Amino acid sequence: MKARPATVRIAAGQGFWGDWLEAPYRQVTGGPVDYLMMDYLAEVTMSILQKQKSRDPSLGYARDFIPLMERILPTVAQRGIKITANAGGVNPQACAQAVAEVARRLRLGGKLRIGVVTGDDLLGRLDGLLARGHELRNLDTGRPLSDVRDRVLSANAYLGAWPVVDALRGGADVVVTGRVTDTGLTLAPLIHAFGWRPDAWDLLAAGTVAGHTIECGAQCSGGNCLVDWERIPDLANVGYPIVDAAPDGTFEIVKHPGSGGRISVAGVTEQLVYEMGNPVEYITPDCVADFTTIRLEQRGKDRVRVSGVKGRPATDKLKVSVAYFYGYKAVGTLVYAWPDAYKKAQAADRILRQRLADLGLKFEAVLTEFVGADATHGPLARAAARLDELPEVQLRIGVRSPDKPAVERFTREIAPLILNGPPSVTGFAGGRPKPEEVVAYWPALLDKRMVEPCVEVVEV
Amino acid sequence: MKRIRLLDIAHARSGDKGDTANVGLIALKPEYYPILVKHVTAARVARHFKGMISGPVERYELPNLHALNFLLHGALDGGGTISLKTDAQGKVFSTALLRLEVAVPSAVPT
Numbered sequence: 001m002k003a004r005p006a007t008v009r010i011a012a013g014q015g016f017w018g019d020w021l022e023a024p025y026r027q028v029t030g031g032p033v034d035y036l037m038m039d040y041l042a043e044v045t046m047s048i049l050q051k052q053k054s055r056d057p058s059l060g061y062a063r064d065f066i067p068l069m070e071r072i073l074p075t076v077a078q079r080g081i082k083i084t085a086n087a088g089g090v091n092p093q094a095c096a097q098a099v100a101e102v103a104r105r106l107r108l109g110g111k112l113r114i115g116v117v118t119g120d121d122l123l124g125r126l127d128g129l130l131a132r133g134h135e136l137r138n139l140d141t142g143r144p145l146s147d148v149r150d151r152v153l154s155a156n157a158y159l160g161a162w163p164v165v166d167a168l169r170g171g172a173d174v175v176v177t178g179r180v181t182d183t184g185l186t187l188a189p190l191i192h193a194f195g196w197r198p199d200a201w202d203l204l205a206a207g208t209v210a211g212h213t214i215e216c217g218a219q220c221s222g223g224n225c226l227v228d229w230e231r232i233p234d235l236a237n238v239g240y241p242i243v244d245a246a247p248d249g250t251f252e253i254v255k256h257p258g259s260g261g262r263i264s265v266a267g268v269t270e271q272l273v274y275e276m277g278n279p280v281e282y283i284t285p286d287c288v289a290d291f292t293t294i295r296l297e298q299r300g301k302d303r304v305r306v307s308g309v310k311g312r313p314a315t316d317k318l319k320v321s322v323a324y325f326y327g328y329k330a331v332g333t334l335v336y337a338w339p340d341a342y343k344k345a346q347a348a349d350r351i352l353r354q355r356l357a358d359l360g361l362k363f364e365a366v367l368t369e370f371v372g373a374d375a376t377h378g379p380l381a382r383a384a385a386r387l388d389e390l391p392e393v394q395l396r397i398g399v400r401s402p403d404k405p406a407v408e409r410f411t412r413e414i415a416p417l418i419l420n421g422p423p424s425v426t427g428f429a430g431g432r433p434k435p436e437e438v439v440a441y442w443p444a445l446l447d448k449r450m451v452e453p454c455v456e457v458v459e460v
Numbered sequence: 461m462k463r464i465r466l467l468d469i470a471h472a473r474s475g476d477k478g479d480t481a482n483v484g485l486i487a488l489k490p491e492y493y494p495i496l497v498k499h500v501t502a503a504r505v506a507r508h509f510k511g512m513i514s515g516p517v518e519r520y521e522l523p524n525l526h527a528l529n530f531l532l533h534g535a536l537d538g539g540g541t542i543s544l545k546t547d548a549q550g551k552v553f554s555t556a557l558l559r560l561e562v563a564v565p566s567a568v569p570t
Binding site: 043044139140224226227266269270271272273274275276277278279280291292293294295296308326329331365367369371375376377378379380384396398399400438439440441443 | 471472473474475476477478479480482484486488508509510511512520521522523524525526527529531537538539540541542544545546547552554555556559
């Protein structure tokens with residue numbers, strides 16, 4: 001058995017699908033790291049990928065993961081860095097195959113093992129589960145999934161760290177997964193490297209907090225940080241975070257020397273409370289972490305120490321994310337200039353709404369915002385700003401409906417306002433807005449025993 | 461007594477879970493945390509966001525981080541992909557909360 005390392009360094013490479021493409025490359029080349037963690041999946045990403053897979057069975061994963069791997073695999077292989085990524089989406093097998101092809105092209109055949117984690121995809125099993133009495137009630141509304149069963153596009157259970165641990169134990173250098181939790185991608189390497197036990201709840205909670213801290217990439221290393229934001233150095237070269245962890249569950253958040261950004265208690269705290277529910281029970285498939293036990297300490301420049309994390313046993317449920325077809329929406333915009341920019345935009349909104357009503361168009365929702373006045377802070381902004389002197393205001397009006405023709409007709413009612421509505425209007429270069437399909441998210445819980453993760457490790 | 465904005469004594473970050481926005485409100489200095497606990501109650505925050513949210517407000521305390529976490533239910537016009545809002549993911553409810561004014565003793569240095 002290999003000796004346990006004294007510390008393990010896990011670098012965050014992507015905080016979401018579409019994150020900065022330079023980050024993973026800089027993470028593996030900018031200094032020592034043991035693992036690269038990349039989180040690709042947001043709540044509705046799975047449904048987009050499912051749609052791609054239904055058109056082409058070889059798709060359904062985060063495609064830009066492949067050119068990225070092509071760029072970093074030589075370095076990764078040379079330095080012995082291992083990768084955990086949920087880029088597999090609804091087709092981890094195809095994703096792993098594409099990575100294998102790239103690896104062979106890079107002459108890494110025989111030198112690289114790819115782990116594939118599946119078993120999260122419930123789409124084909126949905127009717128069976130419903131028939132057996134698993135109602136998959138919506139966690140927010142309490143409604144049973146049968147309400148929208150005929151419109152379901154994808155259904156995935158959130159798997160935790162353990163299947164990823166199994167892949168690493170099987171010798172995988174790159175682990176490609178479907179819907180594994182963001183935190184599990186960081187926790188798994190820690191479990192694997194330090195040999196943490198399945199009931200070591202405090203350690204698992206510490207690893208989960210580590211995962212939560214870096215799962216949004218630079219959002220804990222200076223990005224989107226309000227405190228002293230103008231003096232955060234060199235965001236153009238922002239360093240993505242690295243967890244430097246010890247076997248006792250304590251860890252430091254650091255970044256590569258010479259990179260931009262800032263790692264401060266303030267910034268790490270902002271990330272810890274991001275998307276937080278009840279802080280006493282941060283529930284994952286692996287444990288329940290208590291965020292009120294976290295201790296933070298600035299240990300030096302760009303170095304924050306995290307300790308004290310307590311955890312409790314995992315629940316017997318897994319979260320399930322279901323995506324279903326909801327309807328259509330479209331958003332149109334026009335820009336009005338001084339003088340009376342806000343009043344003109346308001347007048348245009350009234351005229352547009354009257355025309356929609358006169359046409360007999362029915363919408364589930366019509367929402368008007370005045371960008372530059374109240375789009376972000378609503379009535380709080382209106383109370384605070386001098387609205388009569390605004391230099392320009394963007395009228396932004398959106399509609400939502402199950403009725404596609406109604407939404408399409410709406411999109412044709414924006415441009416006419418330029419010539420037949422209030423004056424000093426511009427900003428229509430983008431053309432008519434397009435109706436968009438709305439895919440909605442249905443969160444539910446499922447008995448853990450109903451889900452069997454599957455792990456394969458194959459040599460390239 | 462003097463009136464100050466939360467912006468003077470706190471920072472914040474917000475995000476979404478479905479149709480709920482969360483705002484983590486963090487004291488800029490540990491000594492400001494008791495002011496937040498005392499003045500920035502769930503009821504006060506609900507009044508602050510009147511007209512912007514359709515559901516109740518919940519508050520959780522994280523004394524270890526000198527932070528409060530607020531859940532603003534019904535804040536996002538259905539949330540996620542359904543929402544027609546510019547801020548469909550509740551990203552800037554954070555600074556909207558920092559507009560709130562509280563009355564503190566004049567001796568509090570800000």
